[in-house]
Amino acid sequence: MIFTSPAFFVLFAVVFPLYWAVRDRRIQNGLLLVSSYVFYGWVHPWFCILLASSTIVDFFCGLAMGERPPGGSPGGGSEEGPTGGASQVPRWRRRRKVWLSISLAFNLGVLGTFKYFDFFAQSFASVARSFGLELGWTELNLFLPVGLSFYTFQSLSYTIDIYRGQLRPRRSFLDFAVFVSFFPQLVAGPIERASRFLPQVESRRTWDWRAVFPALQLICGGYLKKIVVADNVGPYVDEVFALQSPTLLMLAVASFGFAVQIYADFSAYTDIARGLARLIGFDLVLNFRSPYLAISPSDFWRRWHISFSSWIRDYLYIPLGGSKHGGPLRFLWTLLASLGLSGLWHGAAWHFVLWGVYHAMVVFVYHQLGMGGRWRPRGMIRTTSAWAVMFGITLLGWLIFRTEDLGWLVDAALRFKVGISVDNRSAALYLLGLIGLYSVPLWLLGAVERLPERWVAVRSGFMAAAVVCMLVFGRSEPADFIYFQF
Amino acid sequence: MAQDENTAGIRWSSVASGLLSAAVVFGGLTWAAGPLAPELIQHDEAVPYRENAQGVREVSFAERLANRKPEVVILGSSVTACAIDPELLQERSGREVLDLTIAGGMSASWYLLTKNVIAKGAPKPKLVILGFRDVYLTVPDFRVEGRYKAMLDRYVDGPEPVLDRRAYLAKLGTAEYLLRRHWAPFQRRDVIRDRAEALAKTGLPSILLGRSEDQLRESVERVFAEENKMHPEVNSAEEKALASDLDRHFDFDEVLPKSFLPEIIKVAKENGIQLALVRMRPRRNAEPLERQLKYPSFFRELLPEYERKLDNYLEQQGVMLFDFTDDERIPLEWYARDDHLDFDFGRRGFTEILSEEMSATLKALD
Numbered sequence: 028m029i030f031t032s033p034a035f036f037v038l039f040a041v042v043f044p045l046y047w048a049v050r051d052r053r054i055q056n057g058l059l060l061v062s063s064y065v066f067y068g069w070v071h072p073w074f075c076i077l078l079a080s081s082t083i084v085d086f087f088c089g090l091a092m093g094e095r096p097p098g099g100s101p102g103g104g105s106e107e108g109p110t111g112g113a114s115q116v117p118r119w120r121r122r123r124k125v126w127l128s129i130s131l132a133f134n135l136g137v138l139g140t141f142k143y144f145d146f147f148a149q150s151f152a153s154v155a156r157s158f159g160l161e162l163g164w165t166e167l168n169l170f171l172p173v174g175l176s177f178y179t180f181q182s183l184s185y186t187i188d189i190y191r192g193q194l195r196p197r198r199s200f201l202d203f204a205v206f207v208s209f210f211p212q213l214v215a216g217p218i219e220r221a222s223r224f225l226p227q228v229e230s231r232r233t234w235d236w237r238a239v240f241p242a243l244q245l246i247c248g249g250y251l252k253k254i255v256v257a258d259n260v261g262p263y264v265d266e267v268f269a270l271q272s273p274t275l276l277m278l279a280v281a282s283f284g285f286a287v288q289i290y291a292d293f294s295a296y297t298d299i300a301r302g303l304a305r306l307i308g309f310d311l312v313l314n315f316r317s318p319y320l321a322i323s324p325s326d327f328w329r330r331w332h333i334s335f336s337s338w339i340r341d342y343l344y345i346p347l348g349g350s351k352h353g354g355p356l357r358f359l360w361t362l363l364a365s366l367g368l369s370g371l372w373h374g375a376a377w378h379f380v381l382w383g384v385y386h387a388m389v390v391f392v393y394h395q396l397g398m399g400g401r402w403r404p405r406g407m408i409r410t411t412s413a414w415a416v417m418f419g420i421t422l423l424g425w426l427i428f429r430t431e432d433l434g435w436l437v438d439a440a441l442r443f444k445v446g447i448s449v450d451n452r453s454a455a456l457y458l459l460g461l462i463g464l465y466s467v468p469l470w471l472l473g474a475v476e477r478l479p480e481r482w483v484a485v486r487s488g489f490m491a492a493a494v495v496c497m498l499v500f501g502r503s504e505p506a507d508f509i510y511f512q513f
Numbered sequence: 514m515a516q517d518e519n520t521a522g523i524r525w526s527s528v529a530s531g532l533l534s535a536a537v538v539f540g541g542l543t544w545a546a547g548p549l550a551p552e553l554i555q556h557d558e559a560v561p562y563r564e565n566a567q568g569v570r571e572v573s574f575a576e577r578l579a580n581r582k583p584e585v586v587i588l589g590s591s592v593t594a595c596a597i598d599p600e601l602l603q604e605r606s607g608r609e610v611l612d613l614t615i616a617g618g619m620s621a622s623w624y625l626l627t628k629n630v631i632a633k634g635a636p637k638p639k640l641v642i643l644g645f646r647d648v649y650l651t652v653p654d655f656r657v658e659g660r661y662k663a664m665l666d667r668y669v670d671g672p673e674p675v676l677d678r679r680a681y682l683a684k685l686g687t688a689e690y691l692l693r694r695h696w697a698p699f700q701r702r703d704v705i706r707d708r709a710e711a712l713a714k715t716g717l718p719s720i721l722l723g724r725s726e727d728q729l730r731e732s733v734e735r736v737f738a739e740e741n742k743m744h745p746e747v748n749s750a751e752e753k754a755l756a757s758d759l760d761r762h763f764d765f766d767e768v769l770p771k772s773f774l775p776e777i778i779k780v781a782k783e784n785g786i787q788l789a790l791v792r793m794r795p796r797r798n799a800e801p802l803e804r805q806l807k808y809p810s811f812f813r814e815l816l817p818e819y820e821r822k823l824d825n826y827l828e829q830q831g832v833m834l835f836d837f838t839d840d841e842r843i844p845l846e847w848y849a850r851d852d853h854l855d856f857d858f859g860r861r862g863f864t865e866i867l868s869e870e871m872s873a874t875l876k877a878l879d
Contacts (some may be wrong), residue, residue: 033686033688139518141875172780206816240531269742269743270736270737270739270741270742270743271742271743272741277736297701403585415555434820449724449732450732450733450735450736451736452718452722452734453718453722453729453732453736454732454733454736454737456717456718456721456722457714457715457718457729457733459537459717460713460716460717461710461713461714461719463713463717464709464710464712481527481606483527483528483530483531483534484530484531484533484534485534486531487530487531487532487534487535487538488534488535488537488538489538491534491535491536491538491539491542492538492539492541492542495539495542495543495698497703498692498696498698498702499697499698499699499705499706500702500706500709503684503689
């Protein structure tokens with residue numbers, strides 16, 4: 028089920044009043060769990076088996092890791108630390124490691140099987156073929172369940188945090204299952220941390236009229252971005268990527284279009300998810316903070332898909348050493364591993380890996396030039412120049428991300444020539460005009476969001492205009508959210 | 514719904530001003546869209562007959578028909594245009610043949626052309642050869658939106674209830690139907706969108722490049738021409754959507770009454786025009802077996818039953834069918850891209866085969 032499908036509106040229209048009609052938190056959670064599974068299994072009910080398996084495995088791994096250490100304090104959280112039975116502590120630690128390994132192996136095994144097996148099998152067979160070996164690989168041809176990458180990471184954060192002693196294991200299966208399957212953010216994030224979200228699941232929610240208007244604004248803005256901006260810009264971007272041999276100018280325009288499309292599409296999902304969550308008393312993490320205003324690659328990753336980039340930072344980049352340990356080569360390796368895997372997370376294809384590696388290289392170069400971390404240039408001209416360079420770097424990255432054939436991109440680059448035909452100039456401006464037209468709501472929305480909260484009349488008027496725009500400019504068959512495929 | 518002390522924090526004046534503002538904006542935009550039209554589908558977007566770069570004006574099909582007075586007319590899409598050479602067929606049959614195929618044309622255009630152009634010819638052609646493939650003869654809402662609608666509107670003649678119902682209204686959901694019926698901005702959404710896009714598409718390039726709208730359009734058409742695309746058959750959103758749910762079109766009994774096929778047959782019969790359907794060989798059937806298995810399974814599992822039912826229906830209706838689906842005389846080498854035959858040798862080869870197969874029919878036209 029997707030947010031733009033009629034079935035979703037019916038589901039939410041049923042769940043929403045029921046949810047607030049009951050005051051008991053456990054019944055509310057039960058209702059959330061059922062509706063989340065209906066939402067997730069609507070088209071392919073077997074998806075729910077994977078979701079439930081992941082939930083069960085991580086719940087019990089969490090409980091097992093939280094068992095009291097020999098002579099330890101009750102409550103099971105390792106944050107309290109073992110306090111006795113010193114001779115048995117190493118065994119206890121080993122056992123925790125085993126449970127964490129089970130959780131990691133199961134989650135990453137499922138992800139690897141469904142998402143990456145065929146990709147690596149094909150890549151391996153292709154390498155073998157180049158050495159004259161014909162391998163009789165059997166591809167699994169499995170259908171990738173939507174949201175698998177998202178809830179796997181979310182669920183893993185729970186077991187890893189328990190292992191690290193940063194989180195207390197939960198004893199309520201229902202609460203934990205709601206955390207893993209919470210339908211507003213289940214299939215495309217934001218990726219919530221257990222430490223932030225579980226306390227919300229465990230606390231009593233009360234209806235608050237004051238939360239309704241901001242929630243409706245988020246939902247309305249999200250639909251506006253998706254229906255009017257992303258779904259209208261997308262087909263024009265596709266036109267360029269369907270050309271056999273586009274010029275660099277056309278690629279530059281298409282890349283700009285894709286930048287608009289992917290931001291509008293993905294942030295739309297986040298906004299709708301956050302708005303829906305607010306309507307039922309939850310606060311989801313902010314996922315985007317004007318990413319195209321970034322002035323450096325580190326700044327970009329603090330603004331783009333924040334819940335994912337912070338996950339990679341906390342569970343991969345820092346454990347691998349971050350920027351503080353070792354020399355430049357160690358730092359480069361850490362970046363390549365973290366961002367290369369980030370790229371692979373987006374999809375089982377080499378261009379995604381290359382996109383991650385490209386960003387790793389860019390972060391490394393900036394860092395070596397003394398422009399890493401929280402670097403900020405002084406003065407308007409330097410800041411603007413830094414922004415322009417970073418925006419160009421981002422656009423080139425999107426080109427790698429969007430292309431399905433790296434050879435096609437390389438061919439286009441090799442065909443570069445100085446003169447541009449009038450046909451290509453006209454077509455590029457034609458596309459730019461259309462992208463500009465459908466980007467207008469994005470800029471207006473940004474402006475309205477910056478208005479004072481008390482300007483309710485202006486905000487309401489904008490929402491009404493947004494609804495009219497969606498009905499007039501919306502396509503009959505809305506496209507899937509881009510991040511569903513990840 | 515549970516309500517608690519939090520309502521105390523609500524400023525009702527803000528709520529009222531918000532609702533009033535939303536109502537004013539919504540009402541204003543509705544008013545700006547103009548009055549509600551009684552017809553749900555407007556057919557006022559026809560592509561004009563333009564002059565090309567050499568100053569030669571496009572000639573309408575009605576004019577061509579009136580000038581040539583053909584005995585045989587060919588209908589179909591670019592697949593048919595790449596398969597049947599009208600001059601060669603004319604030479605082989607000794608009949609005057611006119612090609613009325615349209616690139617991108619599908620069943621809605623074949624219906625309109627039969628009803629509004631061919632049936633109104635004076636004299637009427639004796640035979641209409643209609644080329645098609647797979648299930649496209651019975652998919653009424655395929656290629657009817659956007660630029661295809663502008664192309665279809667060329668052949669609309671007065672109110673077109675059958676076209677509107679089968680190509681446009683049948684696929685509307687209840688909400689879409691109600692909005693179109695009762696809310697002007699939704700009814701005029703295509704026009705509003707076209708105007709906004711036209712302004713954006715041509716405004717900036719005109720200012721920066723100093724080129725006219727027609728020059729810009731021609732440039733864009735050249736850059737995005739079908740032959741410049743990697744996979745021309747699956748580029749547009751509409752075609753992707755069709756490809757993604759093609760399997761629902763294989764239930765012949767279900768799709769037939771909703772399609773234009775019965776109407777095309779009816780119009781041909783009423784006007785004494787013989788109809789000959791030519792089922793083209795799709796490229797996949799010419800490919801080696803292991804390649805054929807790469808295509809979606811419904812072509813192997815559902816299409817044969819659909820074709821059997823279509824054949825029976827045509828036989829009952831007394832409509833001739835020339836079936837080349839599995840004709841081994843059309844080899845893979847004849848194909849240029851996708852289901853299109855090579856415009857030179859592929860077309861010549863197929864036309865020779867067709868002339869031979871249809872020779873009795875063509876001779877009997879007298």
